[in-house]
Amino acid sequence: MAFGAVLLAADTGLNFDWGFLSQSVFRPSQVFLHGLARTVYISVLAQVIGTVGGLVIEIARRSRWGPVRWLGSTYVWLVRGTPLLVQLVIVYNGLAALNLYRFSDVSIGPVVVLGVVQAAVLTLAANEAAYMAEIIRAALDAIDVGQSEAATALGMTPAKTMRFVLLPQAARIVVPPLGNEFNLMMKSTSLLSVIGLQEMFLTAQAINSATFKTFEIFLTVAIYYLLLTTVWAVVQGWIERRFAGPVARVPSPSMRERLFMVAAR
Amino acid sequence: MSAAPVLLEARDVVKRFGGRPVLDGVSLRVARGETVVIIGPSGSGKTTFLRCLNHLERIDSGAVLLDGTSVGYREGRRGPVEQSPREIALTRRRIGFVFQRFNLFPHLSALDNVAVAPRRVLGLPQPEAEARARQLLARVGLADKEASRPAQLSGGQQQRVAIARALAMRPEVMLFDEPTSALDPEMVAEVIEVMRELVDEGMTMVVVTHEMGFARAAADRIVMMEDGRILEEGPAAAMISAPKHDRTRRFLTQITH
Numbered sequence: 087m088a089f090g091a092v093l094l095a096a097d098t099g100l101n102f103d104w105g106f107l108s109q110s111v112f113r114p115s116q117v118f119l120h121g122l123a124r125t126v127y128i129s130v131l132a133q134v135i136g137t138v139g140g141l142v143i144e145i146a147r148r149s150r151w152g153p154v155r156w157l158g159s160t161y162v163w164l165v166r167g168t169p170l171l172v173q174l175v176i177v178y179n180g181l182a183a184l185n186l187y188r189f190s191d192v193s194i195g196p197v198v199v200l201g202v203v204q205a206a207v208l209t210l211a212a213n214e215a216a217y218m219a220e221i222i223r224a225a226l227d228a229i230d231v232g233q234s235e236a237a238t239a240l241g242m243t244p245a246k247t248m249r250f251v252l253l254p255q256a257a258r259i260v261v262p263p264l265g266n267e268f269n270l271m272m273k274s275t276s277l278l279s280v281i282g283l284q285e286m287f288l289t290a291q292a293i294n295s296a297t298f299k300t301f302e303i304f305l306t307v308a309i310y311y312l313l314l315t316t317v318w319a320v321v322q323g324w325i326e327r328r329f330a331g332p333v334a335r336v337p338s339p340s341m342r343e344r345l346f347m348v349a350a351r
Numbered sequence: 352m353s354a355a356p357v358l359l360e361a362r363d364v365v366k367r368f369g370g371r372p373v374l375d376g377v378s379l380r381v382a383r384g385e386t387v388v389i390i391g392p393s394g395s396g397k398t399t400f401l402r403c404l405n406h407l408e409r410i411d412s413g414a415v416l417l418d419g420t421s422v423g424y425r426e427g428r429r430g431p432v433e434q435s436p437r438e439i440a441l442t443r444r445r446i447g448f449v450f451q452r453f454n455l456f457p458h459l460s461a462l463d464n465v466a467v468a469p470r471r472v473l474g475l476p477q478p479e480a481e482a483r484a485r486q487l488l489a490r491v492g493l494a495d496k497e498a499s500r501p502a503q504l505s506g507g508q509q510q511r512v513a514i515a516r517a518l519a520m521r522p523e524v525m526l527f528d529e530p531t532s533a534l535d536p537e538m539v540a541e542v543i544e545v546m547r548e549l550v551d552e553g554m555t556m557v558v559v560t561h562e563m564g565f566a567r568a569a570a571d572r573i574v575m576m577e578d579g580r581i582l583e584e585g586p587a588a589a590m591i592s593a594p595k596h597d598r599t600r601r602f603l604t605q606i607t608h
Contacts, residue, residue, distance in 0.1 A: 150436075232454035235407060236513075240468040240520060241444035244436050250471050254458045 106299050110306040121289030122310060128203065128285065129272045132210035136271075137264065139211060140218025144226070145248070147219065158219070165216035171277050173213055178205040178281040202283045210274065217267060225259035226252055258329050265322035269315050276311075286310060355382040358555050359524050364403055364413035366396075366579075373399050375579035376413070381524070386556040388566040388587070391576035392602060397559045398451075400576070401528050404557065405446040406439055417445060418523070444472060447517030447525040451532050453509040455501035455516070461488060462497035465516045472520070480519075487515035491545050507538030511545055518549075525549065527558040561606045567591055575599045 110118070146158035165173070181187045189201030229252055237247040279288035290307045294300050359381040366374035373396045381387050389397045402408040404415055406423035414431070415422040422442050424431040433439075455464050465484035469475045475483070488494055491511040501509055510530055517525060527546065531539040543565050550556060550569040560566070566573055566587055573590040575582045575598075583596050594600050 230454070232450060232452055233456065236448075236450060236454035236456070236516075238440075239405060239407065239443060239446075239448035239450075240516070241440045241472045242468065243440045246471055250467060251456055255456075258458075 103299055103302050106297070107302040107305060110293075110303060111309055114306070114310075115293070117284075118286070118289050118293065118306075121284055121286040124203070124284065125272065125275045125286045126314065128206055128210065128275055128278070128283075129268065131207045132214055133268050133271050135207065135211035136214025136267075137218050139215030140220075140222055143215055143219035144222040147223070148226075150244075162216045162219050165213055166220075170209070170213050170274060171280060174206070174209050174277060174281050177209045177212075178202065200283075202281055205281060206275075206278045206283050210271065210278075214267065214271060218264070221260055221263045221267070222256060224263075225256035228259055229255050261322070261326050261329055265318070265325075268322075269318060272314050272318070273311060355384055357381065358383040358385075358418055359404065359557070360416045361400070361404065362414045362416070364400065364415065365411045366399055366403060366408060367411050373579050374403065374410075377576075377579070377581055378413075379574065379581070379584075381555060381557060383523075383555055384553045385571045386550050386554075386558065386569055387572045387574060388570040389557065389559045389574045389576060390561060390563075390566070390602070390606070391582075395576040396579040397576045398528055401526050401557060401559050404526055405443055405448055407448070409433065417442060422446075440472075444520050445523045447520060447522035449510070449513055449517055449525065449527045449530050451529040453501070453506070453513045453533070455509055455513055457501050459500075460497065461493060461499050461501070461504065461512045464501070464512055465519045468516065469519050483519055484515070487518050488512070490518075490548075491515045492541070505538060506534045507541045510534065510538075510542045514542075514545055514549075524555040524557065527556065527560065529559050529561075531560065531562055563591065563603070563607050575602070 114122070143158045143161055146154050147162075149155050149158070178189065182189070189205045191201050192199045192204070233251055233255065234247050237251040238244075242250065275285050276287035278285050279291065282288070284292075286307060290303050294303050297303070357380045359379075361377055361379045364374050364377045365372060375396075377396070377400055379387070389401070391397045399408060403410050404422070406415070409423070414424065420442070421431070423434055423439050425434050425438075426432075434442075455461075456467065459467060462481060462484050465487055466477075466480040469483055470477060470480035473480075485494070485497065488497055491514055493508060493511055493515070496504060496508060496512075501512070504512065510533075514530075530546070531542050534542065539562065543562060546556070546558070546565065547569050558565070558570070570587040572584055573587050574584040575590070575594070575596070577598060583594065583599055584590070585595075590599070591603065594603065
């Protein structure tokens with residue numbers, strides 16, 4: 087917060103409301119917390135679905151059948167070739183405008199899932215799947231060809247080779263870039279404001295138009311995103327250590343190394 | 352040749368890599384219980400030939416037969432057609448393969464390396480698959496290493512686990528691709544000993560190796576390959592002491608000096 091103080095020295099004529107900042111950081115409103123919660127659960131859902139989707143796409147791209155490979159490759163080409171922002175608007179507004187499909191609220195037991203939330207999770211997951219397919223491809227390619235030959239020679243079918251030999255080894259390689267993806271995912275949810283989803287960013291905009299405390303409220307938003315990504319970095323480190331097993335020779339970076347890039351080697 | 356029935360047969364196998372023939376009509380008949388050692392200079396096609404025997408490599412013409420049934424191909428309307436991966440996998444269960452570089456699964460313990468195929472391919476219940484794996488690890492002298500990961504084992508130990516892993520499928524024939532070439536000299540003996548025990552138990556084996564000690568003591572026949580062809584073959588003792596071809600004699604001098 088020191089840099090904020092320097093930036094907004096008294097003689098600039100701006101008045102920075104420290105009280106408002108600490109209020110919104112330490113005692114956030116219900117609305118804001120609700121937006122934060124949405125940011126978190128939409129990210130988690132989209133990442134989980136996107137990871138499974140990415141695996142399916144990558145398996146399709148390795149199919150024996152040409153048309154299946156073509157479908158997988160074309161999907162990745164289309165999705166990686168267009169901006170997420172555009173995809174969001176096409177899926178939520180475009181499909182409705184064309185009268186093709188309109189996302190409507192669905193009740194699952196006591197929970198009402200808003201149409202806009204469905205569109206958000208679907209689009210983020212569909213987008214993520216293309217990137218995860220690329221990450222999984224790189225991980226599978228990194229495994230020595232002797233591994234699939236050994237499995238094949240034992241009489242494993244391609245499916246069993248994938249499941250019992252290649253995927254367990256690929257999973258370890260995938261974790262660090264997957265962590266990167268989830269970090270990006272949490273920040274990408276701010277784009278959902280364009281389809282009117284009240285996540286953290288749009289909530290902040292609403293607070294801003296009511297209070298005009300632009301700097302204070304978006305600084306709060308930045309702090310909360312930083313908090314989310316930091317918590318995730320800790321979780322990721324834990325996952326990497328769990329996955330490493332005795333094969334790992336390079337230790338996962340510690341929290342200090344991760345934050346300040348101080349390598350202890 | 353012995354009078355025992357032929358178990359594994361290669362008929363005029365041709366294999367090209369990018370137009371260049373690496374196998375130029377190789378035929379070999381291996382009787383049940385027989386041990387055949389394949390020698391030859393590097394690039395002579397001996398490893399490729401071994402890999403064709405369990406369809407790790409496709410062949411361009413000819414045939415490989417295991418007990419009379421084609422390995423990897425079925426008759427189509429216009430000549431042989433490759434079988435589906437599932438069908439080929441069924442045949443491969445019957446053929447054990449040991450790699451030069453071991454290729455153990457690094458994410459699994461020694462026990463699981465041996466148990467994974469009986470469990471996942473044959474569908475044995477886990478206790479049964481593990482019992483089989485324990486028995487085989489004991490047989491290759493590694494009963495105390497069942498919990499170790501491959502990275503924690505020496506090269507010789509890894510290769511012995513790899514042999515146990517192949518045996519766990521109870522194959523009818525075992526193929527060895529230079530099983531001791533990637534090993535430090537002091538570890539060669541422990542692997543050779545395991546292989547000799549297999550010979551004594553009557554396993555049918557095709558071994559690509561330059562270990563002439565093993566060939567002399569355990570092989571029934573030696574096959575000399577050069578330039579994608581079989582240059583000559585004969586009973587082990589005769590091939591070592593009195594090869595017909597000068598090329599074979601020179602090669603034997605080079606590898607045994």
